[in-house]
Amino acid sequence: MQLLKFELYKMYRQKIIYFTFILLVLFSTGFTFNRITDWEKDLYREWEGPISEEKIQLAHQGNEELTKKMDERVEEDGFVYSETEQTKMGIYETISFIINIEKNANEKLSKLEKENNYNTDLEKAMLKDFDTSYFAYNKGPEKVIDYASVYSIFLTGAMLLIGLSTIYTQEYSSGVDNYILSSKKGRVSLLWAKVSASLIYTFVIVIAWELFNLGWNVFQFGNEGWDTSIQHYFKYYFSPYSFNMLEYHFIQLGIHLLAAFSFAILIVLISSICKNSLIAFFINGAIFATPYLIVEMLMLPNGVEDIFRFSYIYIMNVEFLFDHFKTFNFFGYPILYPVVAIVWMVVVSMALVLVTSHIVRKREVTV
Amino acid sequence: MNLTIENVTKSFGDKKVLNEINLEFTTGVYGILGANGSGKTTLMRILASVMKPSSGKVFFNTQDIEVLDQKYRDVIGYLPQHVGVYKSFSTEKFLMYIASLKGLKKEEAKEKVTEVLELVGLSEHRKGKVGKFSGGMKQRVGIAQALLNDPMVLIVDEPTAGLDPKERIRFRNLLSKISTNRIVLLSTHIVSDIEFIAREVLILKEGKLVQKETPKELLRSIKDKVWTVFVDESEIQYFQSKYKVSNIGRDQEKFQLRIISDSKPHQNAQNEIPNLEDLYLYYFDEEVA
Numbered sequence: 001m002q003l004l005k006f007e008l009y010k011m012y013r014q015k016i017i018y019f020t021f022i023l024l025v026l027f028s029t030g031f032t033f034n035r036i037t038d039w040e041k042d043l044y045r046e047w048e049g050p051i052s053e054e055k056i057q058l059a060h061q062g063n064e065e066l067t068k069k070m071d072e073r074v075e076e077d078g079f080v081y082s083e084t085e086q087t088k089m090g091i092y093e094t095i096s097f098i099i100n101i102e103k104n105a106n107e108k109l110s111k112l113e114k115e116n117n118y119n120t121d122l123e124k125a126m127l128k129d130f131d132t133s134y135f136a137y138n139k140g141p142e143k144v145i146d147y148a149s150v151y152s153i154f155l156t157g158a159m160l161l162i163g164l165s166t167i168y169t170q171e172y173s174s175g176v177d178n179y180i181l182s183s184k185k186g187r188v189s190l191l192w193a194k195v196s197a198s199l200i201y202t203f204v205i206v207i208a209w210e211l212f213n214l215g216w217n218v219f220q221f222g223n224e225g226w227d228t229s230i231q232h233y234f235k236y237y238f239s240p241y242s243f244n245m246l247e248y249h250f251i252q253l254g255i256h257l258l259a260a261f262s263f264a265i266l267i268v269l270i271s272s273i274c275k276n277s278l279i280a281f282f283i284n285g286a287i288f289a290t291p292y293l294i295v296e297m298l299m300l301p302n303g304v305e306d307i308f309r310f311s312y313i314y315i316m317n318v319e320f321l322f323d324h325f326k327t328f329n330f331f332g333y334p335i336l337y338p339v340v341a342i343v344w345m346v347v348v349s350m351a352l353v354l355v356t357s358h359i360v361r362k363r364e365v366t367v
Numbered sequence: 368m369n370l371t372i373e374n375v376t377k378s379f380g381d382k383k384v385l386n387e388i389n390l391e392f393t394t395g396v397y398g399i400l401g402a403n404g405s406g407k408t409t410l411m412r413i414l415a416s417v418m419k420p421s422s423g424k425v426f427f428n429t430q431d432i433e434v435l436d437q438k439y440r441d442v443i444g445y446l447p448q449h450v451g452v453y454k455s456f457s458t459e460k461f462l463m464y465i466a467s468l469k470g471l472k473k474e475e476a477k478e479k480v481t482e483v484l485e486l487v488g489l490s491e492h493r494k495g496k497v498g499k500f501s502g503g504m505k506q507r508v509g510i511a512q513a514l515l516n517d518p519m520v521l522i523v524d525e526p527t528a529g530l531d532p533k534e535r536i537r538f539r540n541l542l543s544k545i546s547t548n549r550i551v552l553l554s555t556h557i558v559s560d561i562e563f564i565a566r567e568v569l570i571l572k573e574g575k576l577v578q579k580e581t582p583k584e585l586l587r588s589i590k591d592k593v594w595t596v597f598v599d600e601s602e603i604q605y606f607q608s609k610y611k612v613s614n615i616g617r618d619q620e621k622f623q624l625r626i627i628s629d630s631k632p633h634q635n636a637q638n639e640i641p642n643l644e645d646l647y648l649y650y651f652d653e654e655v656a
Contacts, residue, residue, distance in 0.1 A: 002467035002476075013455065175451020179512060181417040182445040183468040184437045190468065365417040365447075 003190055007197035010170075017163045021205075024158060025212055028151040036139065036222050043087050044137030044224075051098055051133045063092040094135070094232070101132045101231045104238070119327040119334035126240040126325065132232065138225025141245035142233045143217040148210070148252050149235075149319045155209045156202070156260045156316060157288050163205075164198050164264055165281040168271040178365055191268075191360045195353065198264040206257050230322070240325040252318045255341060259315040262349040263288065266312075269356040272363070288312055315341050368428060369393050370414070370520055370550055375423035377409050377574075384409045385420070386574040396546045398561025399554040400643075401571035402651040407554035408448055410571065411524040414552060415445035427520070441470065444518030448525045450509035454498025458489055458508055461497050462515065469516040476515075483511040487541060503534030510538070514545060521551045527560050539564060558643040568643070570650050577650060586641045592629055593645045594636040597621040606632065613648045 011017075047055065066089060070081065081089065105127050112124050171177045180186035226246035230236040233245070243251065267284050274280035291311035294300070300308070309320050320326075321341050327334035370392040377385040385406045401407045412418035414425060416432055416439060425432045432439040453461055459480060466476035484490045487507040492500070497508055506526060513521060523542070527535045535557070542551065543564045553561060561568060561582075568585055570578040578585060597618065598606060606612060606624055610632050614625035625639065626632045627649050 002463075002473055006464045006467060010453075174453055175447070175449050176453065178415075178417060178445065178447035178449075178451055179465055180468060182415040182440055182443060183465070184441040184470040184516070186440070186468045187437070189470075364419060365412055 003185060003193035004196050007167075007190075007193045008200060011163060011167070011197055011201050014163060014166075017159060020162050021155070021159060021208065024155050025209065028147070028155065028209075028212075029216065033220065035220050039084070040087050041137055041222060041224065043084070044091060047091055047095070048136045049134065051095060051135050055135075056095065056099060059092045059095040062088065063096075066092070097234075097237075098132060098135060098232060101237060102130075105130050105132075105240075118329055118332050119325075122327065122334045122336075123240060123325050126242070129242050130240070131242065132229040134228055135232075136225045136228050137222065138228040138232060138245060140218050140221040140223050141226050141228070141249065143221050144213055145230075145233060145245060145249055145252060146235075147213040147217060148249065148256065149317050151213075152206075152209060152256055153313055153316050156205055156256070157263075157313065159205045160202060160260065160264050160267055161281055161284050161288070163201055164267040165271055165284055166277040167194055167198065167268055169274055169277040169280050172275045173277065177363075181363060181365060187360045187363070188357060191272075191357055194268055195265060195356075198268055199261050202260045202264045203257065206253070206260060210253065235319060236323055238324050239322050241322050243322075248322070251322075251338070255318045255321065255338065255345075256316050258342060258345045259312055262345045262352070263312045263316070265349050265352045265356070269352050269359070272356055272359050275366075310341065310344055315345060368519055368550065369426075371426040371429075372410075372414075373424050373426065375410075375413060375420045375425065377406075377413065377418070378421045384574050385413075388423070388574075388576050390569065390576065390579065392550045392552065394548060394550055395566035396542070396551040396553060396561070396564050398565035398568045399552060399571060400556065400558065400561065400568055400647060400650075401554070402556055404573075405571040405651075406574040407556075407571055408524055409574075411445075411447075411522050411552065411554050414520070415443060415447075415522045416440055417445070417447075441516065442519040444513030444516060444521045446506075446509045446513045446521075446523040446526055448528065450505045452497040452500075452505060452508060454496065456497055457494050458484065458497055458500075458511075459493040461508065462512055465512040466515050471515065479515050479517075480511075483514045486514065486545070487511045488537075502529050503531065503537070506530060506534070506538065507541075510541065519549055521545070521549050523551070523553045525555055526553065527555065527557055535560070556647075558647045562643045568646075570646075572650060582643060585646055586643070589627070589641045589646055589649050591638060592627055592649060593639040593641040594626045594628060594632055595639050596624050596626060596633045596636040598624060598633075611648050613645055 047059075066085060070085075109124060109127050112120050112127070171180055180190060226249075227244045230241065230243050230245060230248045231239055236248075241248070266287065267280075270283050270287075271277075271280045274283065291308040292313045295305055295308050295314075306326075308314070314320055321338045326337040328337065328340045372388050372390040375385055375388045376383060388410065399407050399410065409418065413420050419433070427435060427439050427442070453464075456464070462480045462483065463476055466479060471479060480493075481490070484493050487510055489504065489507055489511065492504065497505065500508065510523070510526065513523070526542075527538055530538065539560060542553065545551075546564065553565070555561060565582060567579060568582050569576060570585075578588075580588070593613075596606070598621065600622060603615065603622055603624065606626060611627040612624050613627055614623075616623040616625075625645070626636070627645055
């Protein structure tokens with residue numbers, strides 16, 4: 001426990017982590033600020049609830065009327081939409097979007113009836129379990145989920161790289177490694193203390209940006225709509241998972257955290273091998289960013305691309321695990337990608353701890 | 368209590384830094400004397416378990432230290448040649464950290480830190496940042512950390528290198544105070560560090576153990592090899608090129624040379640009582656520190 005306290009003390013003494021965090025958070029705002037108004041929320045509230053046939057008809061009518069009005073107005077004075085009309089148009093489009101989700105799912109189900117792949121039954125079961133009909137204003141949750149997918153990668157990635165890359169290298173550069181390696185608890189116990197401190201640090205980082213994420217986006221876009229289904233957010237339009245926004249956000253955070261934990265352990269391992277903090281930083285940075293560069297810059301076949309997607313940066317992004325129905329064929333048994341990712345991260349983390357433990361046990365002073 | 372080194376060899380690539388070293392230590396201070404590159408630090412590191420021998424074993428109370436692992440590290444204190452510190456830590460915090468590495472409980476550690484700070488004369492600087500300390504003070508922090516676990520085996524590597532004479536004397540006194548009931552291994556190339564406190568002196572040369580004797584015995588071995596001769600200034604160069612000259616002093620019109628030589632260097636040369644500096648020069652063909 002004492003060792004853990006000291007490791008945390010050493011970690012949180014680094015002023016650069018506070019500076020970097022503030023800077024990254026500032027940039028993540030894009031320096032823009034929009035606030036949803038009460039009248040906009042009220043407009044959405046009129047349509048809130050399960051989408052019935054009656055609502056569909058009304059939305060259809062409303063859309064036609066508005067389009068007609070616009071056409072006339074364009075001819076008269078060139079003016080197109082008022083703010084209220086824009087919001088209404090958005091509502092009609094969203095309703096149409098939601099109807100299409102179910103339509104797509106039903107079409108997919110009929111198609112699946114004719115297929116007999118190793119994962120067909122699982123996909124059918126998931127699509128049957130599907131209900132996306134509840135409509136509500138949900139821009140806040142959408143923004144929160146998006147932030148946790150996109151900006152979180154930079155925040156967690158950079159903060160881990162900066163905060164943890166020196167976790168062992170600083171011992172070597174300060175010459176304290178001599179005391180450490182010749183002391184009773186300087187090898188395995190210290191490793192556990194460093195790993196635990198790294199995991200606590202990671203947890204704090206994720207919680208810190210999540211608090212900002214919630215505060216910033218809920219303040220701007222409201223807290224309503226957590227119970228709408230994730231398919232309402234266009235990135236998950238084809239997702240077969242029956243989660244509402246709140247459930248998905250928790251899962252998203254959980255998987256992000258797990259991958260971040262694993263990455264933190266990798267950084268500890270690299271730091272234990274390297275003598276130089278900068279080299280450790282760049283190696284860790286390369287491990288983190290290279291899969292992204294490969295996937296985005298090269299046209300890889302799907303199977304190969306998915307291998308790169310099971311890297312830290314993509315698992316921390318979480319999105320690709322849930323945006324479509326994707327399974328891994330485990331001897332004819334379909335395993336959903338999120339499950340594969342979780343198992344993969346746990347196995348990798350355990351392996352990393354074992355390797356690091358072996359390294360610190362055998363570590364010798366060289367200079 | 369004994370510490371035994373059996374056939375220890377350490378190589379870096381093709382270079383043998385230690386070659387088939389066999390030694391046994393019991394309670395007392397042992398001075399390990401050697402020139403730079405003689406293998407002292409490597410031997411110290413192996414004994415401190417921060418380096419592994421290429422071959423051979425080290426036993427503590429007949430048990431292999433590699434097998435004993437942390438049980439062995441629990442009984443040693445190690446002061447490396449270069450004292451590492453966290454510059455922004457206070458002395459107290461730094462020592463508390465090392466105490467936790469040594470497995471001391473918080474309360475016990477607090478007491479021990481106070482005790483060792485008192486011992487090394489740094490009580491008044493317990494809140495001072497270690498990074499701002501002088502070389503001598505850092506060295507004292509180094510010895511303080513090594514003593515935190517009350518070690519049975521204390522390994523100090525070149526502890527006085529870079530210290531001024533006053534700090535060196537202070538360090539020697541400190542070492543002599545704490546050496547009771549322990550095995551103290553002190554490596555140095557400064558003869559005066561060990562002259563009066565070492566129970567035995569080991570001489571390492573190019574990775575090989577050349578001598579291991581009490582200072583008295585070692586000095587006896589060169590008893591007929593130290594000479595004094597009075598010469599004119601013009602003759603000094605001749606003697607310096609032909610013999611190992613350990614000291615040159617002026618005596619009125621003449622110069623007094625202290626010469627190490629197996630044979631009498633001059634018909635008027637007088638035999639002298641050797642000291643450890645003479646011994647060092649006898650074995651190592653370099654200037655005495």
